Amino acid sequence: MDRFRRLSLLWIVAFVMLLASISAANEAPPFEENSLEFFEKQVRPILVARCFECHSVDKKTPKGGLRLDSREGLLKGGDTGPAVDLEQPADSLLVSSINYGDIYQMPPKSKLPPEEIAILTKWVEMGLPWPKSAAVAGTVKPFDLVARAGEHWCWQPVKVTDLPAVKQADWPAAAADRFILAALESRGLHPAPAVDKRTLLRRVYFDLVGLPPTPEEVERFAQDPDPHALEAIVDRLLNSIHFGERWGRHWLDLTRYAETRGHEFEPVIPNAWQFRDYVIRALNADVPFDRFLTEQLAGDLIEPRWRVAPPGAAPSALPINEALLGTGFWFLGEEVHSPVDIRKDETDRIDNRVDVLSKTFLGLTVGCARCHDHKFDAISQRDYYALAGFALSGSYRQVRIDTFEQHRQIAVQLDEKRRNARQIVAQELTDRAKRVLDLLELYFQAARQGLAEGISFPDAAQDNEPIAPGAAILQRLADEHRLDAKLLARWCREWNLAKSDPAHPLHLLTAMDPAAPAAGTTPASTSPEAKEVIPGLVADFGDPDFVSPMQDGVSFGLRPVARGDLSLGVGPAGTSLLSVAKIGGWERDFFWKSLKLAGGMELDNGTLGAWQFSGRMVRSPEFTLNKRHVWYLVRGSVRAYASVNSHLIVVGPLHGAVFREVRHNDDQWHWVPHDLSLYGGHRMHIEFAPVDEAPCTIAMVVQSDDQPKFPDPSGNGLPWTALAGQSIKERTVAFAGAIRTAADSLRKTPLQAAPPQNAAPPQNAQADVLPTVPSRWQQAQFAHWFVTHSSLFGLADFQPSVTGLAETESDFAKQVQWESTLAPAMLEGNGVNEFLLIRGNSNTPKEPVARRFLAAVESGGQPQGVFQSETVAGSGRQELAREMLRSPLVSRVAVNRIWHHLFGRGIVPTVDNLGVLGRAPSHPELLDYLATQFVQNGWSTKAMIRSLILSSTYQMSSHSTEADTVDPDNALWHRMPIKRLEGEAIRDSLLAVSGRLDRTPFGLSVPIHLTEFMQGRGRPGGSGPLDGNGRRSIYISVRRNFLSPMMLAFDTPSPFSTVGRRTVSNVPAQALILMNDPFVIEQANRWAEQVAADGPQTVEQRLDRMYLTAFARHPTPAEISAAMLFLQAQGVSQPDQQRAAWNNLCHVMFNLKEFVFVE
């Protein structure tokens, strides 16, 4: 059922009805007394009993915006339009709803008894008789976006204020300190004293790299008299690889990073770790934040950023565009393996993307406007759907990240060589044919004469040797006209063929009486202006005007073969075989047939993964299916995947129909039907890839119930119609002219310029009409006749003088890196606008909403050239990024997050929500000051962090001060808060302290260690190592349904949405883990071994070193004596107990609160 389309139609109808009914409502007729009695006695009681609970003035916000307590309410209707259509009462939504129709089933809990349905239906048919009464005043306050944007701080431009004056002028070390101090002084408070150096160092280490300092580092710093010692350490840590690991994990919290898609069977998000590594590298490289944002939104569309090898590492031979990796951001969410309602599922997935995008970068909850205008913020429902379109205007791919650029460059060079070769051949063809064309009239005349004199050819003759005595006649005629006898023989033969074949280009000449001019009428030939119409055409890749080169990789070359393109084939025995593309399309380039994947690459589940589209895929634009089948015009073998509503995982009982594989061993064109009748009314695009080593060309995509007509150019490309009444001589001239045109056209092709590095925005999406002049088909047909009949033009021995092409290709092939590594990324598509969905329901679409950024930013006083999606053919993601960056939101959100991580709480504590329901900034001027600095310093995250760490505020002690009584929540930062370490930092510390830490960065994740408590579908086949091979926690795999129990216990967020501020909870599981988990015990024992291995030391020396290692400080005498007592009680003096005693002491140290809390 074509539900989607039908609903859209319904919308148009509803709108018309609305207009009609508004006028009708104004002139409510006076009703008969008995109608009114019917209403009061029969109808009103039903309305009161069944409907008013939700649809009356008593309800502050009537459900669906519909009120049924007045006639006007019914006629005005709710979100889905008028409840009653007075013109066509039977079709009214009210009547449909009470009959439990498709859109609503009302009342929701139970269907009305039949007699009540009958009464209401009759009432509607009567024209809704209702007594006159004072109109019930509307109570719902209208949504006023401009007013809201004007009232709330976050929409206002970032304000630059003077640094506040302070009394304690020697305290501030950084500008930020002035704001903090001024606020403290205004309350009569003093900042806490500076923290001692060892504690400071531990704080700095955990904040910057998430690891404790070594005892040596602690002591060196503690004893370094240089006042700039801290600066040097901060710089060193900012340049450490571990900085990106620490801050990368913060970023992954925002992007709901996981490596599986969760849901029922936990399919992997193949190679998601590439995104994790991208984030780490980007942070380490201090990629400007504006660029970082743009890469994640639109890294496939912008200037590349080439990966730089880390210092000391060998530079990679292949240029790798980091920006592409950023777009993995879009694909880190949950996916569903077999949704029955695939469209609803899509809206849920897109909702997650909008939600994550808006919270992460804007600190706004745009997701709240999915079903209605935002309840509190200046965000309309239209804003939500305007953003949703961006997520729909592109598709998922596994990009060959390391070879992408190399392959592109080689493809460009290859293309150039081949184009040159073709041009040379075309030029030679033209040049050599010229001699014959100049004499064409003579050849025709001689041929006609010769045939008249009885020249004939044996059927099987290959060499056009005429049957005797034809040879003699030929020779005579050739001599007479000074023609080449061999060529003349060929023309005789062709002339003969043409006579009996009406489709032959020469037919009209052979049929004419040479003496007389042609009659007024000549057989039909299509006029060049006529447009060939293919109903339901989605894509015609061979049409040079149909620009939609959406491709992943260059397996099909840089562009489709256009109709009329000359092709240099290889014939028998290495001879060249010329042909001209009559249909064209994406044609597999066999140069790339050896593409492989590097080892260890993860693949998508099921068919999608098995087919390995990566780097070998071309796709159609998005279109809405309104027929049962989609047909592909193909040659060779093809795999087609219908990406319906961008659904990805197609393992499960449903949706196997989206795959279609077909193999042909012939060289013919085939219309291949793909039965997608399950998906009538759904939006989709088709992705194609070749099969094994087989040839593969895809020319067209057409949606149609029946097989489309084969694109058959009638006529033969010659403008005979225009020559009606002309003599044979004139026609001969015209024929020669046509040959010249055809030869010229061969030199011009391919007509399209090479697309830029990233696919050019496609046009003509969803075109229903083949947008080409049919003469192009005919010209191609005629040009093909020309190149395949070159012997008529003296080119029998024509061997294109293009040597070396094969050698060039094989040279290129040697340069190619055939194996690739993959990463999830976005592939730009055509622009798709999402429908406004009433109440967020995918079954009730209203009109599409053009893609654009939030309207409130404009009205918040930031004038800007607002991007209109109509002006771009592609997604517009790049423009979206640009507008986001112009808003006052991004810089504030970014610096607030940095502040949050360093100072334990954001200046706006609700770091993901700057909206009305978020908390107001405690120091608004400071926030704006930092935001301004951030932008002025080139959006440098490291510069911001550095300046904050070097501030006096950061270097305060966290011990209680008397200011606690005035500022008990430390809202003013009169001291540094104590922070509990995150799960990752706790685990990393255990490894660092025990000496087990493996500092190797990057790469495939270490499989999660499975305990017996981690059960359920999709459980990984094997458990990872207990200690994760000693790798930092960020490198342990994140499987949505099998998250690390230790991380969960210590509040690592479940990856489903943006979490900028982790909860810090206190649960017994935390204590149980540190007390009894085998991993913790193992690390304790290892540490004890390490302590023992450090050589003969006194117990005091050992204890001292242990305290330095774990807590970056020396123990107090009381601590030493307590520990020594314990060791003695555990029999440390007995050799066989010694080891266990130290093990146990180390274990106790891990369980001290100081281990997980940082001052």
Next chain:
Amino acid sequence: MFPCQRYLDQPISRRALLSQAAHGFGAVALSTMLPHTSSSVMAASPSGNSLAAQPTHFPAKAKQIIFLYMDGGPSQVDTFDPKPMLDRYDGRAPHEVIGKVEPTQFASIGKILKSPWKFRQYGESGIPVSDLFPHIGSCADDLAVVRSMVAPFSEHTFANYFLHTGHGQQGRPSHGAWVSYGLGSECDDLPAFVILNGGLIPPGGMDCFGSGFLPAAYQGSVFTSGEAPVANIRPTEKSRELQEAKLALMRRLDQERLAQLGHVDAIESAIANYELAARMQTAVPALMDLGSETKETQDAYGLNDEFPNTRTYGRQCLVARRLVERGVRFIEITCPSGNGDRWDQHAGLVDGHTKNARSVDKPIAALIQDLKQRGLLDETLIVWCGEFGRTPFAQGGDGRDHNPFGFTIWMAGGGTKGGTIHGATDDFGYRSVENKVEVHDLHATMLHLLGVDHTRQTFRFGGRDMRLTDVHGHVVHEILS
């Protein structure tokens, strides 16, 4: 015997109990911890005992919930919703008989399939129950059967997340998490939300039991049936004395440090947390030790049944009762594996449903009767529920596909009205047509019985005051006593 069980004499006020349970600093913590205030965004503060018992919105009928999750979706027309019309039209094409048929998960719609089981009426109420459940049938007068449930999803995982969290996708808090967030715990040596894992973790995995955006304190704790039913519950030290010595050293060194730092809520709470963990180490093994139960009790629960899955489920039901006695707020029991594919009989309906029913029938009946005998049923709400039902027509020849448009659940105890039937499906048991009950309504009713107004129990996340029932839900008053 149980340090926090309900039968303690109650000379101390609830408030005092809380303070005591929270080891002295609870009072301070509580003032900032009341989760129902709009400042609950700060509830994530590291200080305080998140599980301290909380006041209810109004007097509660039930104190605890046992959620008997029937994984996979039992067939309503084969259990509690007899449909003679199916016998009459057996073998006919469903669209001829029922009319419009919705898309199904497997898109393989067979013929109308009558129930292979006979129904009989039980008790004074005469509630019909199929022969799959003779024991549960004998408790009919305690059941409030809801025959008009609907779910918004046809797929297990969506439907599971929805049934457990009120939302079809991952990441929301489980109903058990909401309950422990709202009510805290009355037990200080066990978690407030316990899942007794019989072998089948529902599709959707642990996220069915997660705390979502609520603090980790409210996560469900999965108890397995093994020797160490809770993760890391068994001390690794050779002797109890050794662990005691270690804990003593730890306390001493922590106090030493705390003295240097001054008063720090978060650290004090973390210290107290160790005390709770240490108590759990003894409480959990004691809980799981069923040796103290009488032979009669063990038999009644099916602990000696010849069918192994009855033994498994029986043990869980018995542990559930013991958890109820200890004041654990929310107990969910998952089904044993090995009965065919859960209740999910796409094929082999008779075999699969027979095994699944046999596993749970006797233990559930014993649980109801046992709780009743001990006077606990009135305060304990039992919910028997799958994520959806099954089609009245066949999938293939002898299976049934998922059907979210109308299915049956039942409740017992905890303030529900025994011996009632609420709502109805159409003549074929396909669509709910009378007094439709949604999952949000079920949640609203569960919370209501616990004394919680589902519209007022909120947590601020992502710019919204989130609720278990989203913006929906009506309490089903008709089934309340």
